[in-house]
Amino acid sequence: MARLRVISISRMPCFLRLWLYLLDLWIINDYMVDLILYNCFLLLYTAGARMLSRWSPKAALWVKGRINLFASLDRSLLNGQGPVVWMHCASLGEFEQGRPLLEAVRKTYPAYRILVSFFSPSGYEIRKNYKGADIVCYLPMDSKTNARNFLDKVQPVLVLWVKYEYWYYYLEAIQERKIPLLLVSGIFRANQPFFKWYGGLYRKILTFFTHLFVQTQESASRLARAGTGKAFTVSGDTRFDRVTDIAAMFEPIVPVEAFCQGHRVIVAGSTWPEDEEEMDHYANSHPELRFIIAPHEISEEHLKDTEKLFRHSIRYSRLVAGVPSVTVANLPNVLIIDNIGMLSRLYHYADITYVGGGFGDNGLHNILEAAVYGKPVLFGPNYDGFYEAEELTEKQGGFSIENALELEKLLDKLLSDAELLKRTGKAAQDYVYANRGATEVIFRYIQENRLLTN
Secondary structure (H helix, E strand, O other): OHHHHHHHHHOOOHHHHHHHHHHHHHHHOOOHHHHHHHHHHHHHHHHHHHHHOOOOHHHHHHHHOOOOHHHHHHHHHHOOOOOEEEEEEOOHHHHHHHHHHHHHHHHHOOOOEEEEEEOOHHHHHHHOOOOOOOEEEEOOOOOHHHHHHHHHHHOEEEEEEEOOOOOHHHHHHHHHOOOOEEEEEEOOOOOOHHHOOOOHHHHHHHOOOOEEEEOOHHHHHHHHHHOOOOOEEEOOOHHHHHHHHHHHOOOOOHHHHHHHOOOOEEEEEEEOHHHHHHHHHHHHOOOOOEEEEEEOOOOHHHHHHHHHHOOOEEEHHHHHHOOOOOOOOOOOOEEEOOOOOOHHHHHHHOOEEEEOOOOOOOOOOOOHHHHOOOOOEEEOOOOOOOHHHHHHHHOOOEEEOOOHHHHHHHHHHHHHOHHHHHHHHHHHHHHHHHOOOHHHHHHHHHHHOOOOOO
């Protein structure tokens, strides 16, 4: 019978033989097929990035940043002594999320060196000169060889993995070397592969962590049902700690103060074209108001498109340069921010804030940066899974709008009712301050378990 089976399989078309091979693997170990597909994804991602780099500046940075990366890392590691704490962030948002914990480590354990890695150019290019870290670098693309080489060089004594981006080979290698690995501010949703019938590889990844600190009880319940057997704690979200720290250290932006002086102000941050198209009519028809628009993407093409939408506008760079034709008397009512790094302070100047991402597929951006200043926060309809937006809406400090007409009615209502404006702003701020403390929970775990010692 076995001989007949061999003969019959040998005569099958290639695709059927491959299917049977994968099925055998699945029966032996349900995540092995996922691992094969995962490796295909890594190859396609790398090849795609190299192709896109010919015309995409962001892809070009991604590729260029990984050229001679290990040699550059060797040089950086030679410039100091002491054990290394490694924090990995997908991009800028995750860095800001992990930053309070990183700074607590730096303050309490100054003998340790800090290494921060990024996957995305959006994070690396903005924070490559961050003074709170000894080394800032790109993470080499995931592979068994890269993971081994990276850990051989860095030899971290503690790894902090912020929120998500689960690179299999890195996490597996960390676990095999018995290096403490903590997930910081994780969030788990029902549609993620961890909780699907085909998610064997992803459930395996969760077992690599020493401890998982998650933002919500809902995330904890999903982890419990997944049955990975790993310890987890509902710590809350370290972003609450970060935004309150930023608010406490606020420094004025003099040109923005001058632009806003004597006017009601609406600040729209991290906007995409879909967001900008919802508010251009209101801005163009209300010259008595001041609008500050901080686009998520500041390519020249997008900035020019934004200028076309907002007819009476000036870029921040031109305002600072003191363009001769612009005076206080004829100052446009829309300021377009053409730099990265000041958004969290811009919300301070608002009477009402708007946070982008809720009209597209990119995901809602950080509403806590706006709420911390005690200003109501408006955003688009696509915020499912963003628990902070759901909770802020319930607290009546946040408002979701479906279209430009709803936006304009809500702005009119808030601007015409001082008591409502004050009450909704206070609700937003109270929500943020009531949820501080995640950094302390995670840092206490590090200390109590002696993951770092003086």
